Amino acid sequence: xxxxxxxRHLSDEELLLDFYDEGTxxxxxxxxxxxxxxxxxxxxxxxxxxxxxxxxRAPITEPPSxxxxxxxxxxxxxxPVRRTWRVRWSGMMPRLAIAASIAALVVAAxxxxxxxxxxxxxxxxxxxxxxSINERLLRAEVEDHLERSQRVLVExxxxxxxxxxxxxxxxxxxxxxxxxxxxxxxxxxxxxDAEIGGLLEDLERVLVEVANGPADMSATDLAHLRQRIxxxxxxxRVRVVAREMAELRQ
Amino acid sequence: MHESDEASVAGARNGDRExxxxxVDRHSRYLFHVVYRVTRNAEDAQDVVQDTWLKAxxxxxxxxxxxxxxxxxTRIAINCAIDHLRCARRREHACDPVTFEQxxxxxxxxxxxxxxxxxxxxxxxxxxVDQTLRRLTxxxxxxxxxxxxxxxxxxxxxxxxxxxxxATKHSIFRAVRKMRAALAPFRExxxxxxxx
Numbered sequence: 359x360x361x362x363x364x365x366r367h368l369s370d371e372e373l374l375l376d377f378y379d380e381g382t383x384x385x386x387x388x389x390x391x392x393x394x395x396x397x398x399x400x401x402x403x404x405x406x407x408x409x410x411x412x413x414x415r416a417p418i419t420e421p422p423s424x425x426x427x428x429x430x431x432x433x434x435x436x437x438p439v440r441r442t443w444r445v446r447w448s449g450m451m452p453r454l455a456i457a458a459s460i461a462a463l464v465v466a467a468x469x470x471x472x473x474x475x476x477x478x479x480x481x482x483x484x485x486x487x488x489x490s491i492n493e494r495l496l497r498a499e500v501e502d503h504l505e506r507s508q509r510v511l512v513e514x515x516x517x518x519x520x521x522x523x524x525x526x527x528x529x530x531x532x533x534x535x536x537x538x539x540x541x542x543x544x545x546x547x548x549x550x551d552a553e554i555g556g557l558l559e560d561l562e563r564v565l566v567e568v569a570n571g572p573a574d575m576s577a578t579d580l581a582h583l584r585q586r587i588x589x590x591x592x593x594x595r596v597r598v599v600a601r602e603m604a605e606l607r608q
Numbered sequence: 609m610h611e612s613d614e615a616s617v618a619g620a621r622n623g624d625r626e627x628x629x630x631x632v633d634r635h636s637r638y639l640f641h642v643v644y645r646v647t648r649n650a651e652d653a654q655d656v657v658q659d660t661w662l663k664a665x666x667x668x669x670x671x672x673x674x675x676x677x678x679x680x681x682t683r684i685a686i687n688c689a690i691d692h693l694r695c696a697r698r699r700e701h702a703c704d705p706v707t708f709e710q711x712x713x714x715x716x717x718x719x720x721x722x723x724x725x726x727x728x729x730x731x732x733x734x735x736x737v738d739q740t741l742r743r744l745t746x747x748x749x750x751x752x753x754x755x756x757x758x759x760x761x762x763x764x765x766x767x768x769x770x771x772x773x774x775a776t777k778h779s780i781f782r783a784v785r786k787m788r789a790a791l792a793p794f795r796e797x798x799x800x801x802x803x804x
Contacts, residue, residue, distance in 0.1 A: 371781050378755060380762055409788050413756055415734035416741060419650045421640040426633045429654075433632065433661045437625070572670070 368392055368399045373406050500542050500554060501603035504596050507535050507561055511593045514568065515584055532568035539565065557599055560590050613677035621668040632661055635678060639685045645753040646689040648742045656692050660685040682758060683768040686750055690769070693746040733794060740790040744783050751776055752783035 368389060375381045376389040393400050422428070510528050543558035564586060571579065587593055611619075611630060619627025639660055644653040663684050671680055741749055750769060754760045760768070766776035 370785065371777070374781065374784055375777075378762075406784070406788070409784070409791050410756065412733050412791055413737050413741075413787060416737040417734050418641060419644055419653075421637060421650070421654065425640065425654075426636045429636045429657060429661065430629055430632050432658050433665075434625070434629075436662055437628070437665055572667070 367396065368402070370402070370406065373399070373403050376403075377407060377410060496542065496545055496549075497603055497606070500546070500558070501600055503535065503539055503542055504557075504561075504600040504603070506531070507539070507565065508593065508596045508600060510535065510565070510568070511587060511596065514580075515587060515593065529569055529571070532565040536562060536565045536569055554599065557595055560592055561596065564592060614673060617668060617671050617677055618673075620665070621671070628665060631664075631677070631681075635681055636661075638678070639681060642682055642753075642758065643685050643689045645741075645757060646686065646746065646750045647693065648738070648749075652692060653689075656685065656689045659688040659692070663688060679760075679764075682754075682760075686754065686768050690746055690750055733791070736790060736794065737787070740787055744786060747771075748779045748783040748786070751779035755780050 372381075372385070372389060376386060379386070381389070393403055510531055513528055539558050539562050543555055543562060546554040546558060564583065567583060567586075571583075575583070611627070613631065613634070616627045616630045616634075620631065636657055639657045640653050643656045643660070644650065647653050647656060660681065664681060667684070671677070741753075744752065747769065751765055751771075754765045754768065755762065762773055762776050762780070765771075765780075766773050769776065769779075771779065
């Protein structure tokens with residue numbers, strides 16, 4: 359019986375939270391005090407504890423012996439090859455070095471051409487030739503960059519929502535493309551090619567999102583990314599510019 | 609020398625497969641137990657443990673060094689187990705995933721009508737508990753087992769299951785209420801569940 363008639367009984371929830379030590383210190387003290395005084399709640403508490411103790415008797419199945427070995431045999435072939443940052447950089451350096459060299463050459467040629475124009479106006483064609491050659495080099499590199507970016511975009515657009523980590527393989531490639539693309543974009547901007555600069559900037563935004571996103575991108579995130587590609591007509595623009603560049607080269 | 613879990617995660621993150629294998633060797637059995645408590649099926653549990661490792665490998669970069677590796681793996685495993693149950697339910701009943709939180713298809717069986725005389729033995733109380741656990745919704749079972757067996761706090765369970773604190777508490781309350789109802793006849797008739 360309750361010593362104080364107005365004291366309310368404890369709820370199942372309160373008893374359960376007390377059993378699991380989830381309440382505050384004040385809650386625990388209140389429950390303890392109440393249980394000392396109330397036979398009904400004490401019986402309920404004992405019953406609840408008995409039920410929860412019985413749960414511990416639920417049979418648990420053990421995995422077969424050698425389970426760990428079998429588990430490794432199952433997952434090992436499915437693990438993607440992860441590259442360390444050293445490997446990643448060593449793989450990326452030649453392309454980055456080429457991109458940086460070409461970018462530097464184009465900018466230097468452009469600057470030299472302008473200086474040459476001022477100092478020796480009678481020989482503008484040689485500087486123009488250098489600039490033209492380096493611009494062609496840059497265009498060839500950008501063409502290659504766009505083709506490789508196009509492959510990543512196509513895979514993103516066609517990725518299967520149901521597949522585990524649908525864009526896992528694209529992340530490393532996107533990271534490589536971001537670094538090189540940034541150099542090409544700056545060079546394009548410096549030589550005043552706004553069209554290529556704008557395209558590379560839009561491309562870079564999507565590639566950064568892929569490179570920094572989770573490998574197991576959710577269906578919602580993937581849909582959002584596709585929408586961005588579609589909104590900016592990115593795949594179409596990349597295809598058109600890459601084709602134009604190829605035609606010019608030929 | 610025994611490499612710490614954190615060191616193994618760091619090694620695996622840098623592409624060291626042997627470091628990842630160390631984690632697999634060390635935690636697979638534990639993860640099986642955790643997952644089995646949610647799926648109540650050994651074959652499903654093995655598949656879920658496999659999914660757990662693949663997901664953990666994909667998420668190595670997201671592991672925070674101050675977190676506990678086993679807790680991190682447990683969260684991934686529970687989420688994989690719930691996804692697995694969702695997919696299984698969808699395949700079997702071709703219905704909305706919302707049913708994940710509904711009662712199992714065959715409905716709740718009142719154990720008072722299910723041969724009470726055979727449950728007078730203590731060992732059979734375990735079978736009754738097992739049967740009752742199978743009949744909880746996946747969410748109730750996951751929340752309850754994480755609290756009761758794994759000793760995770762309600763806040764942590766909520767974070768793992770994507771529920772707020774109130775919803776997490778109510779999942780656990782519902783599970784316990786069903787367990788009490790299922791065990792009530794044996795307690796009244798045999799007293800075998802009464803605590804001493």
